[in-house]
Amino acid sequence: MSHQDPQPGWGGPPAGQGGPPPPRRSSAGKIIGFSCLGVLALVVVLVIAVMATGGGDDEPDRTPTSPAATRETPASQRPQEEGPEGDVKISACAVDSATRWASAELLITNRSSKSSNYIVQVEFVDASGRRLDEATAATNNVAPGQQSKVTAQGLTQITAKITCRITDVTRYAS
Structure with missing residues (x-):
């Protein structure tokens, strides 16, 4: 038998000779999958944290x-x-004269029957009532009858005269 060359168009080039490399696989699917998994894990951790710290106070939360x-x-x-x-x-x-940041000094007195944690929302408004900034203060493990001094510190530079208002108080048993 004689050796015959393959017909043109039949099969690919012999191994090791020319031709385009195989296409690269995109990792977009992996990135999206791991991102969704990370968000799901974060939600689970937050739910567990809320369940572990919530409830048990004798007043509304x-x-x-x-x-x-x-x-x-x-x-x-x-x-x-x-x-x-x-x-x-x-x-x-x-309003601090150097940084021009607003702050509210708060005195928290635990009037409940259990040690409690507090989260306090404060807003800073100008003379017309327009909100200029907001801040949050928190304190933990305040015993019944005990007082705690905390500061709600804004981070926006303000040049106007301000009024501080408490907009929300959350208390839960510690």
């Missing part, structure tokens, strides 16, 4: 504070408020 009551009536003239919003008083409200 979240009650928004009335901004009108905080702004218009001095704390010393208001009746004692029910729930966690009555536990927080603004003791100072100012």
